[in-house]
Amino acid sequence: MTSQNSFDFMQLDTAKPPQEVLDLIARGAAFVINHSGGKDSQAMYLMVRKYVPAAQIVLVHADLGEVEWAGAVQHIKSTTAGEPLHICRARRNLLEMIAERGMFPSPSQRQCTSDLKRGPIEKTIRHLGVKLIVNCMGMRAQESSGRSKLATFKLSERNSKAGREWYDWLPIHAMTTDQVFSEIAAAGQQPHWIYAAGMSRFSCCFCVMSNQADLTTAARLNPSLYRKYVDLEKSTGQVMMMPSKTHGRRTLEQITGIAA
Known part of the structure; x- marks a missing residue:
């Protein structure tokens, strides 16, 4: 499989996923949507469901406990169509992690992401018992120079084991913040309440970013x-x-x- 680094969602009504993704849809792959409850996850879900049958969509949410904005899970449920939602948790929360380590995460050492989100989510996906997986994540190029360089579609060699075929896909990588909010509005939905309250970021209430x-x-x-x-x-x-x-x-x- 070749990586797609410049998939353009500028024309939201006519854009289609790359051919590799269309082939995986036809093969019956499970599309696992990493859903925080934030605007990017919400827009990503809306984009994916345009092309992927509901029976092939699974939602997974990493519950961050008290450091997460209130109402995240309820917002996910109210803006999706009843697809299976798996909620996972790490063995310790962020505040416990900071207290144990005696230091906060940093932009270059983000144990909060690896330990509290990516690790539990990937463990949950593996336990689904599905052999053909497309792991959908909501990172966007506009967010940072680092994220702008991410491959938007690739085979996950680390997770393609034990008979699993696992791909990572960034469906909204090319979308701007304005397009994210437009996609949500076009679906007749509202983003989580924190944006109207003045926040630009979701997930942890207080973030090192x-x-x-x-x-x-x-x-x-x-x-x-x-x-x-x-x-x-x-x-x-x-x-x-x-x-x-x-x-x-x-x-x-x-x-x-x-x-x-």
Whole structure:
């Protein structure tokens, strides 16, 4: 199989998946949609279901516990069509991970992604017992230079074992943020409530990839959880956010201007 690095979803009504994906649909592959409850997952589901029969769609959600925005699972259920939804959890949550390690994840060392999301999701997929799998993820090129370089379709050699044939696909890699919201609106749906409340990111309420505006909004919307992060900064002697060239090392309270 060859990788598709520039699949263009600019024309949302006429765009089709690459031929490799169409062939896998015809072969009856299970299309597993990684669904956080956020806007990108929601738009990805809407795109995939245009081409993949409902009987071939499976949803999987990594439950992040108290650090996840309220109503994630309910939002997934209300914006999908009743396909099987598998909810998985890691052995420890993010706050426990930080306390045990004595440090926060960083943009370059994101154990939160590998341990709390990717690991449990892949384990859940393996336990489905399906032998032909297309693992659908909602990363988009617009989000970062790193994500812009990702192959949008490839064989997962690491997971293609024990008789499994496993492919990773990024259905909305070429979509812009505006197109994501347009796709949701065109389906007559609304994104999760946090976007209207001022957040630009979903998943963890407080994320090491967040900007100052999102951290400030999250602190206002979820003060009890914010207090736990501030307490972890104090108990570990570390700060959650990486120092910047402009401001240097700052605590969450210094970044947001909100006292816990």
